[in-house]
Amino acid sequence: MLEALIFDVDGTLADTEAAHRAAFNEAFAEVRLGWYWDNAVYTRLLSVSGGKERIAHHWRMVEPDVANGTAMKDTIDRVHAIKTRIYESRVSGGQLPLRPGVLRLMREALASGLRLAIATTTTPENVSALLAPGLLALFEKVGAGDTVPNKKPAPDVYQWVLAQLALPAAACLAIEDSANGLKASRAAGLATVITRTAYTDDHDFSGAIAQLPDLGLVTVPLLRHWHEQAYDSDKKT
Ligand code: XBP
Numbered sequence: 001m002l003e004a005l006i007f008d009v010d011g012t013l014a015d016t017e018a019a020h021r022a023a024f025n026e027a028f029a030e031v032r033l034g035w036y037w038d039n040a041v042y043t044r045l046l047s048v049s050g051g052k053e054r055i056a057h058h059w060r061m062v063e064p065d066v067a068n069g070t071a072m073k074d075t076i077d078r079v080h081a082i083k084t085r086i087y088e089s090r091v092s093g094g095q096l097p098l099r100p101g102v103l104r105l106m107r108e109a110l111a112s113g114l115r116l117a118i119a120t121t122t123t124p125e126n127v128s129a130l131l132a133p134g135l136l137a138l139f140e141k142v143g144a145g146d147t148v149p150n151k152k153p154a155p156d157v158y159q160w161v162l163a164q165l166a167l168p169a170a171a172c173l174a175i176e177d178s179a180n181g182l183k184a185s186r187a188a189g190l191a192t193v194i195t196r197t198a199y200t201d202d203h204d205f206s207g208a209i210a211q212l213p214d215l216g217l218v219t220v221p222l223l224r225h226w227h228e229q230a231y232d233s234d235k236k237t
């Protein structure tokens, strides 16, 4: 039986990646790194989950001879902290709305006795900046950023949330927006609903129980139906 919904954040609760991209570029300008990630570059870089990991990946691509020592790691940590500060200022206080259907579905889920949780790659500070305190409080557990050693597409953050909820994957549904997110949730054994974004429209979502433009038409009875279908078919395999 379905007992909990586990939401991804970036691209799922809200369409945040444009704000992330702008914050990265402002941070690069502030430290005079001379980098600028346009939409096409950033869309490709989103295949690397985690802002710090994304910066390191780009750095190795553009300056492969740069030593990967502590100097690079310290600079990345410093740049990412600046980026996070800038991102928080861009999304705090409700500046960025939730995606269509998200708040209604959250309220409907809670009213029907489902539990809510978050499993995200972004930092806990970014989650707190994006969601007003009253909204954040609706999520029983928040798995975010460096809470786990391996970011998506590794299943770690979903496994952490399941342990915190003390629920098996079969009692939950994940809601995601990206191929990395789907890989992570599926590796944790979770049936997964996908809501695409402009950044993830061309991703391979094989293995999702549904692929949607957004949650605008999704109801709790429909999620229960999809969950039952997925769980019954898993039991048969
Ligand atoms: C998406 C990510 C994050 C954001 C940037 O997270 O991969 O890295 O792009 O945020 P989600 P940080 O799992 O919510 O889709 O710079 O804080 O990593």
Ligand code: MG
Residues within 6 Å of the ligand: 008, 009, 010, 011, 012, 176, 177, 178, 181
């Ligand atoms: Mg996402």
